Amino acid sequence: MRILVTVKHTPDLQSQRSFTDGRVTRTAEDGTMNELDEYAVEAALQLVEAAGEGEVYALTVGGPDAVAAVRKALQLGVHHALHVSDEAVGGSDVFGTAKVIAAAVNKIHGEAPLDLVITGMAALDGLTSMLPTALAAELDWSQLTLASALSVADGEATIERHLADAHETVSAPLPAVVSVTDELNKPRFPNFKLIMAARKAPVTVWTLEDLGVNAADAGAGASRTTVVDASERPPRADRVKVTDTGDAGTQLADFLIEKGLA
Amino acid sequence: MTTVAVLIDHRDGAVTRPSLEALTLARSLGTPVAVWLGESPSADAAAQLGEYGATEVRVVDVADARLAASAAAALGAASDDADVIVVISTFVTKEIVTRLAMTTGAGVVVDAAGAEIVDGKVEALQTVFAATWNVRTRIDADKAIIGVRPNTTQATPADSAGAGTIIDVSVDLPETRERVVSVAPVEQSDGTPLAEAPVVVSGGRGTGGDYTLVSELADLLGGAVGASRDATDEGWISHEHMVGQTGTTVTPALYVACGISGAVHHRGGMQASGTIVAINMDPDAPIFEIADFGVVGSLFDVIPQTIERIKERRGA
Numbered sequence: 328m329r330i331l332v333t334v335k336h337t338p339d340l341q342s343q344r345s346f347t348d349g350r351v352t353r354t355a356e357d358g359t360m361n362e363l364d365e366y367a368v369e370a371a372l373q374l375v376e377a378a379g380e381g382e383v384y385a386l387t388v389g390g391p392d393a394v395a396a397v398r399k400a401l402q403l404g405v406h407h408a409l410h411v412s413d414e415a416v417g418g419s420d421v422f423g424t425a426k427v428i429a430a431a432v433n434k435i436h437g438e439a440p441l442d443l444v445i446t447g448m449a450a451l452d453g454l455t456s457m458l459p460t461a462l463a464a465e466l467d468w469s470q471l472t473l474a475s476a477l478s479v480a481d482g483e484a485t486i487e488r489h490l491a492d493a494h495e496t497v498s499a500p501l502p503a504v505v506s507v508t509d510e511l512n513k514p515r516f517p518n519f520k521l522i523m524a525a526r527k528a529p530v531t532v533w534t535l536e537d538l539g540v541n542a543a544d545a546g547a548g549a550s551r552t553t554v555v556d557a558s559e560r561p562p563r564a565d566r567v568k569v570t571d572t573g574d575a576g577t578q579l580a581d582f583l584i585e586k587g588l589a
Numbered sequence: 590m591t592t593v594a595v596l597i598d599h600r601d602g603a604v605t606r607p608s609l610e611a612l613t614l615a616r617s618l619g620t621p622v623a624v625w626l627g628e629s630p631s632a633d634a635a636a637q638l639g640e641y642g643a644t645e646v647r648v649v650d651v652a653d654a655r656l657a658a659s660a661a662a663a664l665g666a667a668s669d670d671a672d673v674i675v676v677i678s679t680f681v682t683k684e685i686v687t688r689l690a691m692t693t694g695a696g697v698v699v700d701a702a703g704a705e706i707v708d709g710k711v712e713a714l715q716t717v718f719a720a721t722w723n724v725r726t727r728i729d730a731d732k733a734i735i736g737v738r739p740n741t742t743q744a745t746p747a748d749s750a751g752a753g754t755i756i757d758v759s760v761d762l763p764e765t766r767e768r769v770v771s772v773a774p775v776e777q778s779d780g781t782p783l784a785e786a787p788v789v790v791s792g793g794r795g796t797g798g799d800y801t802l803v804s805e806l807a808d809l810l811g812g813a814v815g816a817s818r819d820a821t822d823e824g825w826i827s828h829e830h831m832v833g834q835t836g837t838t839v840t841p842a843l844y845v846a847c848g849i850s851g852a853v854h855h856r857g858g859m860q861a862s863g864t865i866v867a868i869n870m871d872p873d874a875p876i877f878e879i880a881d882f883g884v885v886g887s888l889f890d891v892i893p894q895t896i897e898r899i900k901e902r903r904g905a
Contacts, residue, residue, distance in 0.1 A: 344718040345718075345722070421687070448835060449835070456684075457683055457684075460687040461687050464688060469766040469767055471767065472657075489775075489828055490680065490681060490775075491680075491783075491829065491837070492774065493772050493773060494772075494773045495655065495769055495772050495773075496771045497656075497768065497770060498768050498770050509835050551697070551729055552698060552729060552730075553729055554725070554727075555727045557723070559723075560716065560720065560722060560723055567883065569882075570885040571884055571887070575890075575891055576884075576890065576892065576898065577895070578884075579868075579882060579884055579894075580899045581898070583899070586864060588788070588842065589810055589899045
């Protein structure tokens with residue numbers, strides 16, 4: 328079983344998140360591996376452990392600081408770390424990013440076939456959930472998204488997905504791109520031995536040229552959208568906080584009625 | 590003239606309210622045409638789409654378009670001439686438009702709170718980072734796709750109705766690698782689905798698993814019942830009710846958080862709501878940082894009194 332997991336370097340949810348020149352501000356201090364990618368790493372490790380053989384690759388795309396994301400994956404136990412680091416990648420939209428990731432996946436797949444690419448359900452900065460679909464289309468692999476259960480047998484992957492209107496079971500032949508939700512598993516914590524090993528573990532760094540991707544096909548220049556304005560929203564004004572001394576329920580009702588909400 | 594194709598969401602043959610909101614938004618961008626996937630709509634449904642401005646109702650009678658690639662092909666066949674495509678932003682439609690954009694070269698903005706045409710280009714508005722930032726994004730590509738969140742546009746009928754003429758569109762669905770093995774419909778509780786509800790009353794750990802009061806208040810306010818991750822993890826209420834970044838994102842006019850501390854994941858799924866009310870025993874609960882009206886107290890004391898007072902004033 329050979330699996331590649333994509334991990335994204337995103338600002339910590341608890342940090343002050345912001346935009347700089349139309350892009351999400353990412354710093355080494357506040358950045359981490361996207362929390363939802365932990366479920367993807369866990370899924371990959373469990374599948375390889377259950378199969379009793381195999382390897383897990385973690386791949387990230389981004390500037391020099393993004394290496395923090397694959398270091399975190401190494402701490403969790405993945406075997407190989409890959410980092411596509413190239414100035415030209417900055418400002419890519421989802422389609423440019425998919426192109427770059429697909430090129431990296433194909434490079435590994437060309438060395439020895441991969442069975443799966445596993446991703447988180449969304450990145451907690453952008454939250455669009457579009458990358459897994461774009462990647463599957465770019466690779467022309469099977470697309471199995473939003474898995475809350477995942478099994479692999481007889482050259483096929485099968486997932487369950489919980490949508491607003493239905494619970495579906497979907498199967499598709501390998502290789503497949505699978506995105507997983509936070510319902511799928513309970514991610515492990517890094518252990519001391521792996522944390523120490525992750526510090527010294529080698530990270531393979533590739534540029535777009537190494538992947539044979541034309542710089543004009545990725546990055547801000549290829550993006551189909553441009554952020555023209557980003558501004559912090561003002562905090563809510565005139566907030567009221569009361570401590571219940573016996574009539575707070577009545578006060579709340581009056582507030583709702585005055586606002587035309589009840 | 591800009592042609593704006595709107596992918597209509599329908600349930601049991603009826604047009605959903607977010608679809609009417611999307612048509613209303615589409616009218617501000619150009620001339621709307623409705624795209625209807627599935628069995629042909631009733632005359633009433635088509636007439637209603639016309640009232641909200643649809644000049645045509647393009648019907649693609651696909652029996653099964655559950656897979657993103659199939660639905661994208663169907664939508665693409667019916668929106669070939671459109672400069673702008675508007676869908677209601679859900680996990681499913683986001684996959685459909687991604688597929689469609691891969692084949693058409695369209696630029697996409699999802700989870701939008703609105704859109705307008707500026708200098709001939711579509712600009713979409715979003716709130717991000719748990720609704721703490723506003724972002725305006727221009728779609729540079731020739732074809733623009735916008736996924737719009739429910740409750741972000743007020744649905745209003747058009748001043749002059751569109752004809753709503755039904756036009757059948759045929760499509761050859763692509764071979765897909767994926768196969769839907771089984772589909773179990775989720776039993777919908779009565780009333781409006783969570784994402785579309787104008788009012789959401791949510792209960793968390795503080796309910797101790799008892800949703801009686803939360804449901805009663807939701808009913809009284811014409812809203813839907815939500816929950817925190819804690820409550821769904823405890824098995825007190827099903828996952829479909831979970832409000833948060835990995836559950837349902839809601840933007841109702843009124844959000845009432847009962848016994849919910851307001852972890853960042855929960856806030857990310859509701860912070861863009863109109864008015865936020867919080868009831869919590871803990872005066873330091875982070876939910877109070879974003880509440881327009883906060884009550885430090887027990888929901889078991891506060892909610893019955895609120896219900897009684899509203900009933901009393903309505904009766905008066």
